[in-house]
Amino acid sequence: MDINSALQALRDPLGVPFFPWVFQLLMVLTFALHILFVNLVVGGLALAVYEHFKGGDFNLRLSKALAQVSTVNLSVAIVLGVAPLLFVQVIYDPFWYASNSLSAWWAMAFLLVIALGFLATYVFYLKRKKSPQGYGLFGVSGLVFVLCAGIIISALSVQALVPQKWLEWYSANGGLATTGTSLYHFEIGRFSHFIVPAFINIGIFMMLYAWYFRPRADADAAYLDWVGRSGAKMAKIAAMIQVVVGFWWLLTVPADLHFMRNPFLWIGASLGLLLLVGLMKAESAPDRYAIPMALLSFVAILGMGTAREALRMAYLGVFDYSIYTYPLNIDWGSTALFLVTFVMGLVVIAYPMTVAFKLGRGTLTES
Amino acid sequence: MYPLFEFPTIGGGMIIALIATFHILPCHLATGGFWMAYFLERRGHADKNQELLDYIKHFALMILIFCFVLGSITGVGIWFASTIISPRAISGLIHTYVWGWATEWVFFIIEIVAIYTYYYTFGKVAPKTHMRIGLIYAWAAWISMVIITGILAFMMTPGKWLETGGFFDGFFNPTYWPQLFYRTMMMLAISGMFAAVMAGFMKDGKTQNYVVKTAGRWGLAGMVLGALFAVWYYFKLPATAHEILASIPYAAMMFKVSLVIGAVMAIYFALLIFGQTPLAHPVVAIPMVFVLFVGIGGGESVREFSRRPYLMPGYMYSNQIIAHDFEVKGIKSEVARFQKDGFLQSNYFVPADWRNINEKNYLKAGMLLTKANCVICHTMEADGRSSLPRLIERIGITAAADLAAYLKTIGDDYPYMPAFAGNDVERRAAAAYMVSIVPNNEAEPPTPAWVLNGDE
Numbered sequence: 001m002d003i004n005s006a007l008q009a010l011r012d013p014l015g016v017p018f019f020p021w022v023f024q025l026l027m028v029l030t031f032a033l034h035i036l037f038v039n040l041v042v043g044g045l046a047l048a049v050y051e052h053f054k055g056g057d058f059n060l061r062l063s064k065a066l067a068q069v070s071t072v073n074l075s076v077a078i079v080l081g082v083a084p085l086l087f088v089q090v091i092y093d094p095f096w097y098a099s100n101s102l103s104a105w106w107a108m109a110f111l112l113v114i115a116l117g118f119l120a121t122y123v124f125y126l127k128r129k130k131s132p133q134g135y136g137l138f139g140v141s142g143l144v145f146v147l148c149a150g151i152i153i154s155a156l157s158v159q160a161l162v163p164q165k166w167l168e169w170y171s172a173n174g175g176l177a178t179t180g181t182s183l184y185h186f187e188i189g190r191f192s193h194f195i196v197p198a199f200i201n202i203g204i205f206m207m208l209y210a211w212y213f214r215p216r217a218d219a220d221a222a223y224l225d226w227v228g229r230s231g232a233k234m235a236k237i238a239a240m241i242q243v244v245v246g247f248w249w250l251l252t253v254p255a256d257l258h259f260m261r262n263p264f265l266w267i268g269a270s271l272g273l274l275l276l277v278g279l280m281k282a283e284s285a286p287d288r289y290a291i292p293m294a295l296l297s298f299v300a301i302l303g304m305g306t307a308r309e310a311l312r313m314a315y316l317g318v319f320d321y322s323i324y325t326y327p328l329n330i331d332w333g334s335t336a337l338f339l340v341t342f343v344m345g346l347v348v349i350a351y352p353m354t355v356a357f358k359l360g361r362g363t364l365t366e367s
Numbered sequence: 368m369y370p371l372f373e374f375p376t377i378g379g380g381m382i383i384a385l386i387a388t389f390h391i392l393p394c395h396l397a398t399g400g401f402w403m404a405y406f407l408e409r410r411g412h413a414d415k416n417q418e419l420l421d422y423i424k425h426f427a428l429m430i431l432i433f434c435f436v437l438g439s440i441t442g443v444g445i446w447f448a449s450t451i452i453s454p455r456a457i458s459g460l461i462h463t464y465v466w467g468w469a470t471e472w473v474f475f476i477i478e479i480v481a482i483y484t485y486y487y488t489f490g491k492v493a494p495k496t497h498m499r500i501g502l503i504y505a506w507a508a509w510i511s512m513v514i515i516t517g518i519l520a521f522m523m524t525p526g527k528w529l530e531t532g533g534f535f536d537g538f539f540n541p542t543y544w545p546q547l548f549y550r551t552m553m554m555l556a557i558s559g560m561f562a563a564v565m566a567g568f569m570k571d572g573k574t575q576n577y578v579v580k581t582a583g584r585w586g587l588a589g590m591v592l593g594a595l596f597a598v599w600y601y602f603k604l605p606a607t608a609h610e611i612l613a614s615i616p617y618a619a620m621m622f623k624v625s626l627v628i629g630a631v632m633a634i635y636f637a638l639l640i641f642g643q644t645p646l647a648h649p650v651v652a653i654p655m656v657f658v659l660f661v662g663i664g665g666g667e668s669v670r671e672f673s674r675r676p677y678l679m680p681g682y683m684y685s686n687q688i689i690a691h692d693f694e695v696k697g698i699k700s701e702v703a704r705f706q707k708d709g710f711l712q713s714n715y716f717v718p719a720d721w722r723n724i725n726e727k728n729y730l731k732a733g734m735l736l737t738k739a740n741c742v743i744c745h746t747m748e749a750d751g752r753s754s755l756p757r758l759i760e761r762i763g764i765t766a767a768a769d770l771a772a773y774l775k776t777i778g779d780d781y782p783y784m785p786a787f788a789g790n791d792v793e794r795r796a797a798a799a800y801m802v803s804i805v806p807n808n809e810a811e812p813p814t815p816a817w818v819l820n821g822d823e
């Protein structure tokens with residue numbers, strides 16, 4: 001049995017309940033949201049820890065705010081991870097399941113380190129009330145755990161792209177590797193390309209922070225100026241590094257995939273460059289640039305996510321695998337159920353979000 | 368079939384059940400806790416009782432941490448554990464219920480936005496606004512249960528789905544309503560337990576007595592009504608499930624454990640109602656959480672056992688092999704195919720030089736076949752849980768030929784075990800491997816010639 005037909009045979013015989021491109025679209029969209037919040041957690045924790053150890057009035061205030069928001073962002077990142085986790089298993093099931101089974105212990109460890117990272121982050125945030133300078137090590141370990149989670153999931157994603165290696169791994173040393181203890185394939189360039197933007201996005205987050213709290217009656221203008229400016233500066237530097245990382249990664253992508261000629265790559269890269277140009281200007285007026293930069297950054301992340309998906313299609317095209325030929329078993333009823341609920345959900349969350357937004361900003365008016 | 372993963376000593380099935388048990392406490396609390404919070408907060412505002420309001424704020428924070436750390440991670444954990452232990456089963460569920468899960472996910476998003484807003488606006492917005500946000504959370508969380516119960520019940524009793532393959536035919540299956548009511552009652556009981564634990568940390572006085580009493584009422588109501596719905600649920604289970612509960616001692620014991628613990632919990636809650644506030648002290652209440660946990664574990668084991676030998680009853684066996692033809696989707700039984708064409712020839716994840724059984728590789732191929740067929744329910748170690756070598760020892764088979772004959776009818780002779788999926792040579796190779804791992808087996812090992820040609 002050759003690998004091409006094996007991949008067809010591994011597909012779920014039940015087929016997919018709706019057109020594969022819909023799942024693909026939702027997967028790319030929710031992945032972009034997921035990685036945005038992952039970025040905010042990684043950047044937020046890293047900066048919270050740095051400012052924590054650096055000390056100083058402004059620094060500690062910022063550190064505290066970032067530690068707090070990291071607990072929220074981590075929950076959001078996890079919940080947002082559930083959606084791409086679901087959709088990837090619908091259209092790329094052979095790849096996802098093979099990669100995970102081969103590294104089974106790592107798939108379990110992934111959740112363990114997230115749980116530990118979560119608890120450490122909570123301790124870092126909650127306990128600092130009592131001793132402002134203590135508990136820094138919890139922040140450090142929170143960051144390390146979260147990064148480990150990222151390394152594992154990135155390795156699992158990359159392993160899924162190289163089906164030609166699976167059987168070799170599985171039957172190494174003349175036996176059967178049913179122990180799932182090895183992690184086989186990790187690309188530091190690829191991983192960095194998803195993690196360096198943490199500093200772009202937390203920088204933009206700081207610009208938003210300054211913009212958001214400005215109208216409050218008790219706002220401390222000097223502090224907010226400092227936060228906004230530091231954020232803009234950091235975002236700019238990180239964006240420059242990201243350009244370098246991007247090309248570094250690109251050079252390691254196998255040449256026979258002809259990815260350099262892929263339009264989605266260049267769309268994504270151009271959006272990144274556009275963001276860099278915007279950030280060069282933002283330092284002069286962080287408040288004014290906060291919203292446009294946040295939007296632009298999200299669009300750039302979408303571009304990056306789309307390019308990532310195009311790369312996956314290039315990798316798997318070598319094996320004649322295309323999600324668009326997945327056998328269909330269309331189920332209109334349940335598709336409609338989801339779409340209606342999805343729209344309804346957006347309407348419902350608008351209410352608590354508005355209350356929270358106005359309250360924090362000091363613009364809530366009610367009886 | 369995907370690469371196999373063997374969980375040493377306790378076995379993969381047990382790991383899923385264990386994580387599921389850990390998940391049930393936080394997830395039922397996440398769904399039920401805010402009905403309690405809403406109820407108490409209304410009371411707190413009506414009586415202008417600041418102590419009660421402080422209690423609820425703390426209650427909400429603990430739910431936030433406990434449910435959103437443990438609940439969400441163990442939830443994803445069940446999923447990842449299933450992914451590595453029986454990928455084809457989780458794949459089958461996902462390809463049937465992806466939109467169900469996606470719909471549930473929308474409610475997760477609502478929950479997470481609502482609960483953080485609730486917590487961070489506590490005491491800072493008008494009571495009405497605040498309670499409205501609490502209610503949004505409570506409804507969203509309960510609706511997520513309404514959805515997931517359909518998928519969980521499907522795994523027990525797929526109902527008409529087996530004929531039509533339709534999403535809603537499988538969703539609203541024979542055990543859906545009893546399970547939904549049962550789980551709803553359990554969620555109230557678990558919230559009662561949690562409220563009691565949290566009340567144990569309050570200072571003594573009227574407010575504490577009030578909270579403890581309320582916790583006891585919710586707990587008792589949940590246990591008593593839950594028991595009624597559990598009876599309904601029990602009678603809706605298919606006959607094979609009842610047969611399994613009667614014939615496997617471990618399952619029968621777990622069933623009794625969960626019944627006894629149900630009764631113990633009911634008594635505990637009754638005592639709380641009748642003014643035994645000191646029983647909410649952490650020294651008592653925290654061990655009671657542990658007791659409840661064991662009871663849930665018992666219930667989970669019963670659930671796991673009673674759908675044997677299937678993961679998706681009527682369609683896919685526990686070992687991920689498709690058991691029967693599924694006409695409407697045009698799917699053919701894999702058991703039949705593997706018995707005819709051979710397992711090794713039909714699957715990709717087989718080392719190339721094991722694909723054709725010969726005198727050199729038959730033990731290795733036998734190992735692969737044994738694991739593919741049996742490792743989901745039995746461990747290969749002599750000191751493992753539900754150890755295959757020990758069970759073979761127990762039934763007194765020592766010769767490979769006898770075991771090969773045993774494997775031929777295993778699917779017919781036991782209600783809880785699937786048929787062996789492999790052709791005759793493969794069955795003999797598997798038997799040869801199995802007798803080789805039985806400790807202190809003194810019988811003559813089979814000859815390669817017998818494995819290859821047989822003499823049955």
Ligand code: HEM
Pocket residue numbers: 031034035038077078079080081082083084085086088114146147149150151153154155157158160190191194195308443
């Ligand atoms: C909190 C720590 C986490 C970090 C740092 C993290 C980071 C990442 C990174 C860097 C990637 C890109 C991997 C690559 O393509 O090379 C990724 C992808 C992904 N993550 Fe996360 N993640 C985290 C948590 C989660 C959780 C909890 C889930 C599931 C609930 C999840 C689900 C996913 C999925 C499904 C993908 C896409 C996989 C694919 O398309 O092949 N992540 N994550």
